[in-house]
Amino acid sequence: MTEKSAWLEINLRTLARNTRLILEALGEDVVLMAVVKSNAYGHGLIRSALTIWSAGAQWLCVNSVAEGVELRHAGMKAPILVMGYVPPAEIPYLISENLDVALFDLNFARLLQAEALRQRKPVYVHIKLDTGMHRLGVLPENFFEFLEGLEAFPALKIRALYSHLAYPEDQQFTLKQINTLKEVLFNCQRRNLFFPMVHLLNSRGTFLYPEARFDAVRMGRSIYGLDKFIDTQPALQFKTRIVQVKTIQKGEKVGYDCTFETKRRTTLAVIAVGYADGYPRALSNKGEVLIAGRRCPIIGRVCMNMSMVDVSDLTILPKPGQEVVLLGTMARSQITASELANWAATSDYEIITRLSSSLPRVYIE
Template sequence: MQPLSWVEVNLDNIKHNVEEIRKIIGNSCQIMAIVKADAYGHGAVAVAKTVVDAKVQQLGVVCLSEGVILRKAEINCPILSLGPAMPNEIQDYIHYGITPSICSWEQIKLFSEQAISMGIAVKIHIKIDTGMGRLGVLYTEAFEFIKKVSSLPGIKIEGIFSHLAASDAANKSYAYEQFRRFKGVINRLKKIGISVPITHIANSGAIIDLPEMRLDMVRPGITLYGLPPSKLVSQQISLQPAMSFKTRIIHLKEMPKNLPVHGFLPVYGGISYGRTYMKKKLKIATIPVGYSDGYSRALSNKAEVLIHGQRAPIIGMVTMNFCMIDVSHIPEVKIGDEVVLFGEQLSVNELAEICSTISYEILCGINSRIPRIYVTSLCDISVQPQPL
């Protein structure tokens, strides 16, 4: 059964984006593809398999459960959980081979104790807070912390990393300050003979604009999906957006111009909740997408869609399950016609600007009940429901 609304994900475009990233970082630098938040709404399993096939070395998720989904899908490459492990998750991290991010002494002690009891060594990455203020060991305490961890039994420090707060800003001074703090810790460790195999700090903004920060590995997120992290980064990389959000017209009708009744009440009070006023006769199409699907109410009376390659405005308030489009200027429109909410010709960034947000939020906000349909040049379109 063909869905009425769907998200189309072009896996070839994701492969292309990996190749573009590889071109600018070179072959000596590893890539950790960030597939957290269900691969930014694109579908983690399908995207992970695609990027592994494109020869990325590692995957990044945000928690244990995301990593387990990938393992159960028989994805066997290294997976780093970027969020901290909880005490009741230690055994599962080890069982599924998910590399934990260490942010505290309490965490690392639990992993060490479990590793000793099992007679194994557990690979870890230590997160350093160089100025994001979110997760990680403070950079002022990181040297002593890592020195202490390096002597713990059952623990192998595979990597240390940090996260940049403003790499996609026009002014890169804070990114450089964070990098200086991070390199300071690395250099102090080297002086006492602690050499960590993988150091990484570069997110999408740094991959594009700050080549000195690429180090041993980079962590592309939004660029993997074909979008720049902001309008302020350079355009030296040729990205192809992977996601399109589409639906179909389910109802059409002619709406007459407002007519007065008893001098003040119109026969047709307007369109949708709040009664958007109509000053002329309109042809209205209804589509089965609303804010419960991730199409924000903030788009009401502001956004446009594509029908037959022509732009058509959303009119009235976006409701929970439906919204209305003025198609008066598209005479050939009919029920069942495809409607593009965003995609190649109508960028998700346009919707993000209307909503005063970023593209990430729009992509991640599309409800998981909307099926993802994966497109490649090698096979037909196939419907893939989201993992629960």
């Protein structure tokens, strides 16, 4: 099978360029921890992570042990931080594959200690401080009690202290988070406690609060070209093909639930993509696609594997098999992840990370 009905194109040169631009902006004193969780934000874990690491990123961050193990088996020697939930059954693989892990719970620390002793090797941890987001992390008022508890687990080696921003665009709240972390660090210094590394900022935070970069920053969206703080570019395009073209009369219904009625004699194209591929159903009667370099609206419900598009205004009638851009650039027109997110009332993170893993990924080098 050579011709694909729907697929992603990932430009690895763009990923590498984005990474180098970020490293240049950070300078030599700040380490880049590249976030490649959730299949590298839909870009494909192995090829994307290898490209980003080869371009100079010093660390890789994943959500799960499985992602870390997959990277190790692909030959990546970079330090890797597992930031998400680790089931007890996966702790042996975490340690054997030399993966760092987020730590915020003493019961989990006890399990790590037992397995580290069994394997006769240390496990490196990044203590997660909850500075106000109230997701994972040790609360500041419990922090020193937590550190005292860790003294019972000498096989655990503290690599870093870190936290995570909730809303970088809210300066007042973000500064409160930054100051909470600084206050904990100050109190640690008073007790002669120091951390090899401190990291807090995500992509937006890195450029909005450069004074809080500390030793390292964790960046994802800027690497994938979702931000425009510097001249990074999107590396991913989502494409499909036309299956059928037909002309229907004014007053006809289109699609499931009859949510669209033609206001004129309409030429529509049925395209080979739907919500099972990660193209949101919320784009029904809202989204647009690019055909022959021009925007054409989605009409009717986005179906599981197909969608309908009004192509009446195109100068030349499109043909079955013709390429359609759902996300990306064609000629001088572009549809961005942020635009899709606005139409679907969601975030650009969700748009790209929900792109189906079954979609073929075509890598451009």
